Amino acid sequence: MLLVFLLNLREGWLQAKGCWDLEGCFSCPQDELREQLTCFCALKLVSAGAKTAARPFEYGRTHVVRPKGRHQATIVWLHGLGDNGASWSQLLETLPLPNIKWICPTAPTRPVAVFGGFPCTAWFDVGDLSEDGPDDVEGMDASAAHVANLLSTEPADIKIGVGGFSMGAATALYSATCFAYGKYGNGNPYPVNLSAIVGLSGWLPCSRSLKNKVESSQVASRRAAALPLLLCHGRGDEVVLYKHGEKSAEVLRSNFQNLTFKTYNGLGHYTIPEEMEDVCKWLTATLGLDGSCS
Template sequence: MKAHVNTTLLLHFSPYKYKFSFLLSLHCITNSSNSSLHYLGCVHSSLHFLSNNKMSSYSHHTTGSGSRTARRTFEFGRTHVVRPKGKHQATIVWLHGLGDNGSSWSQLLESLPLPNIKWICPTAPTRPVALLGGFPCTAWFDVGELSEDGPDDWEGLDASAAHIANLLSTEPADVKVGIGGFSMGSAISVYSATCWALGRYGNGNSYSINLRAVVGLSGWLPGSRNLRNKIEGSHEAARRAASLPILLSHGNCDDVVPCKYGEKSANSLSVAGFRQLTFKSFDGLGHYTVPREMDEVCNWLTGRLGLEGSRA
């Protein structure tokens, strides 16, 4: 009996802070007798160089807010905070990708020339992931496939979006708030944007955070099928959607979340009425970020949020 093994490496490297994180997944072993798929293993490794004087951390848990009788409880991991070096003008929650954690991104974000931004970097719950054959790792929601026709984990999406909103709920009234993320973190970011426009989560509960900017790198949009009808069905939702700045960025050599998903997400948002949407594609970029992409993020945030003392 011969088995076939497919190996996938999800890699993120930042030259800013000597940070190297990877999720090595050995999955899809095919048995010739029953053609079943089994997940073999997952190795997550990180080299972290932290600056203790600029960061703090804490942890939190929440319960899924869906309408089911038996709701899941999600235990979120440690949250890392990068304090602003200058006047505090904005706070952005930044969300990592599948299998990563908040600590690794906090190092890169601290090095950016955005002294007026406070960065909050939470860590997703550890949960079984269908895409990995049920193997548990950090994930903002469960995902089985990247498809407009695939089922969406609404309870997981809403729980993570609510956790992020809770992190932003105590920020000062004069501080602009936003959400950004990479890969699966990008998916939660743009899902939160749709919740803000509609004024509610997928389960109908009220969404009360006043988002001012959303950034998504190498991601996709969950729940895109009926978005246009939902937005067009409410004048207030249409007004909100038209006013929210969104930046989506994707590498055209991404073989983990192909660029076509970023393009489809941008199109779905645009058609639904998100008129202040910018989509950038980067030649030769795979499923990771590079300085030129982060430069684009810095310039966009500076302009959209009207930040002082930042590189324009």
Template sequence: MWCCGGAEWWRPLLRSLVDSRTDQATTTTTTTARPKGGPLSAAQISLFPNPRAPPPASPLFSRTHARARASIPRRLYLLGWCWSAVVIVVVVVVVVAVGCAALAGVLVRRGRGGASAFVRGMSFGGSSSVASDLSVGMKWDALGAGAKRPFEYGRTHVVRPKGAHKATIVWLHGLGDNGASWSQLLETLPLPNIKWICPTAPSRPVSVFGGFPSTAWFDVADLSEDAPDDIEGLDASAAHVANLLSTEPADIKLGVGGFSMGAATALYSATCFAHGKYGNGNPYPVNISLAVGLSGWLPCARTLKNKIEASPEAAQKASSIPLLLCHGKADDVVMYKHGERSADALKLNGFSNVVFKSYNRLGHYTVPEEMDEVCKWLTENLGLGTSSS
């Protein structure tokens, strides 16, 4: 009854059913008994219907019932539908749809979708030696970067060395990724003397995604060296890297590396080290021993020459720091030509110790062959040796 507004519409219907039953009972009791034998007259046939004939119409379809149903408010029934119930169902469907849309928006804002192109092509090992920094609110204006946008960084994951600690490398993930996935991969590498620090970039609007938020080290409109440079965002991420390295022991060699956008940030940090300053002019505070960039590009390549030629000290640092760049020729996210041009720009501007490795049929991901090259190069340039323990 509740779906029809509480009106007593059932009373006329019940009365019609009772009246129909009463009429049938009265007709049956008052008719003359059927004579035994002999043909029936027309009058008798009208009194005694054929027992094989179909039963009379149900009272539910009688005219009395039609009149009773007609007394039910038309606002409740139309074309056989109870519209109060229909309205309730529609409201429930709308509420569920709005809830699903809100949930999807929350997940997207956390940067969990839209980054499938930035996967790594290797199996991840266990994470027994991976530790997590539980402080996720570190601001990016550490060490004099001059922050104006207080983006908060995500969780930092640390892979502790299995042998004697001789080097620490900050490894930066790509656009839309996080530090956890790379920490699992780096733990499987045969480099027992390296401590890996894998931070997670803050979630921010990204122009290449139409302003959609994603984990990113800086804003970018195009994944190449031709894109406009977000100096503020680059300085922020370079300062975050320097802050993570600043607490390491003095006798530990320091490095920075990354994949895709993380590689771009790593190369920018290397140029800041050589120049001795961030892009905004504040001093760069740590000494970097080397840098690695996989499937990335060089930001601020157009202004690099002026930075390196600004002082003899900058030119000396640029020529001394080893750089490894690797890129797949089948990369359709950050095109191979951008990686090649970045290596050439570094060499032309005083970075004489640059190694560029290319891989046929390699897309925007890593493969064991590439990671083996990284391990070999790090071992040689950090002086680790194969017998280190």
């Protein structure tokens, strides 16, 4: 079962790193995939009993895509489990959104429970890619704080947001809840004012505590209701199952009333031009950008 899961995850990762083909979808080579993952699983078994590395973890390289037109918005975009900021920066640079500055950080390399403790780039530790899994609040707080720090130096007249794919989407949604509540999970104040959240093929962490936190404060309820969210999920996703994305949207919608949930028949754990076009249109309308997505 683990090998099947890793094959599905690796396939989605490769497809998200692929290139546009003439048929209008992502394609990529799959050479030596099974051999690489067999080795990966063997390494996992060796490292499963290893002692967890001490925190804090070091974040990797951050890639920045500068706006080609008038700078109106800055979005931190977060990659998925095992990926890096470079791959998504290459895709985001091709989007017809000339007024957005994209900041694409790379997550720390850390032991990940879903891989039996094998280290890979991850925004937080995770044992189950769903809203029902145990919550690594310390890890999510650290990554949400890293994102907020990247946005904290942006000019005051620039709208800021967070987006991501898979685990990156989960981290973006966690940032949204921190913004609404005004605090991280550890109680420290959340410092930036978010204008948009985008999550592709992701899930909502800490869903069990979200409702009580937001509804306990009128200020939090108002912030949540005013923050625009776009969630997209493929019905064919075998890594983060569609039902988890759908349930996350339902939980969020009870507080985040300005939420759009888009679904794509047959889409697995990767992205396609139709989905990215929807993202472009939504960001242009939501952020009031000069440019248009053609």
